[in-house]
Amino acid sequence: MDEHGMNAYGTCRLCPNYCAVNRMEGKLGRCGETDTVRIAFSGLHRGEEPPVTGEHGSGMIFFSGCPLHCAYCQNHQISGSGESGAMAVGIEVSTTELSNIMLQLQELGATNLNLVTGTHFIPSIVAALDLAKTQGFSLDVVWNSSGFESLEGLSLIDPYIDLYLIDVKTLREDVSAEFCGLALYARIIRSVMTNILRNRRTTFVDDEGKLKGVLVRHLVFPGTLDASKEVLRYFSQELKDSCYLSLMVQFEPPKCDVRFPAISEEEYNDLLLTLEELDIEDGFVQELGENVSWIPDFTQENPFPEGFATPLPYFINLAKRSS
Numbered sequence: 001m002d003e004h005g006m007n008a009y010g011t012c013r014l015c016p017n018y019c020a021v022n023r024m025e026g027k028l029g030r031c032g033e034t035d036t037v038r039i040a041f042s043g044l045h046r047g048e049e050p051p052v053t054g055e056h057g058s059g060m061i062f063f064s065g066c067p068l069h070c071a072y073c074q075n076h077q078i079s080g081s082g083e084s085g086a087m088a089v090g091i092e093v094s095t096t097e098l099s100n101i102m103l104q105l106q107e108l109g110a111t112n113l114n115l116v117t118g119t120h121f122i123p124s125i126v127a128a129l130d131l132a133k134t135q136g137f138s139l140d141v142v143w144n145s146s147g148f149e150s151l152e153g154l155s156l157i158d159p160y161i162d163l164y165l166i167d168v169k170t171l172r173e174d175v176s177a178e179f180c181g182l183a184l185y186a187r188i189i190r191s192v193m194t195n196i197l198r199n200r201r202t203t204f205v206d207d208e209g210k211l212k213g214v215l216v217r218h219l220v221f222p223g224t225l226d227a228s229k230e231v232l233r234y235f236s237q238e239l240k241d242s243c244y245l246s247l248m249v250q251f252e253p254p255k256c257d258v259r260f261p262a263i264s265e266e267e268y269n270d271l272l273l274t275l276e277e278l279d280i281e282d283g284f285v286q287e288l289g290e291n292v293s294w295i296p297d298f299t300q301e302n303p304f305p306e307g308f309a310t311p312l313p314y315f316i317n318l319a320k321r322s323s
Helices: 003-009 095-107 119-134 151-162 173-179 186-196 225-239 266-279 313-322
Strands: 038-045 058-063 112-116 140-145 164-167 211-219 244-248 284-287 309-311
Touching: 003 119, 003 151, 003 244, 038 095, 038 313, 095 112, 095 313, 112 313, 119 151, 140 173, 140 284, 151 186, 164 186, 186 211, 186 225, 211 225, 225 244, 225 266
Parallel strands: 058 112, 112 140, 140 164, 164 211, 211 244, 244 284
Antiparallel strands: 038 058, 038 309
């Protein structure tokens, strides 16, 4: 990463909030982070879609902070609440340490490098990837994102990405305001997808079983079945020929402070019928009635349910040194 790229922190426009604050001077925008990278977990994770997980697990790096702040974020401990709230869980890492994490995940047998909510740290991620590549790093890179991206940020990270694992949460502003924290999300997501697809016109599983291209994730929010159908129609009309779909139904409020009715079998079957009617075939559909809680606890060495993740020893050592 050249000096110009790192200077993107100086008047930050890495996400659609366009806070334009100088994070290099320690000022915070909505993401709640300076230009110093912080991460909350790294290790192998086995809870992704099959070709993303692979044989041993996806090599995850969960970044602290978030430009969006969804009301019921399952990663609320690490996403934080931006400028008005407490600092999100995580440890500071240098560019060299971030690069070493990437290399260590490869050494551990990761299927890919899975960068989770890294939008606000794109310049540092690019610098770390460049450094890791000089030392033999060769894993596919997965951009695991809410979909809340700016053109400025995407232009920096896009050349490095083999698979976009990107949310299309909703197209409706009222749903976006309630569940995503910002009505703005619904206003920008179509243009985000257009920009992503400019350089990725096909999605496929290669000869090694690895997914390449764009996998669109859509989580059904409670009481918003019509809004989800709208997303599915949009996917069928504009994305189906270029992307795979992952339809998820496991919505779970992380703090148990709000009770929503679970999606019914009738609603679930209605969604399956909609997929059939729209001729959406390529992708994945979560089964109804899975009982595993997906809410991680990032205050633990292994935040995930037993058997779903293997922490990276190098990250554990960094965390112990910083405590």
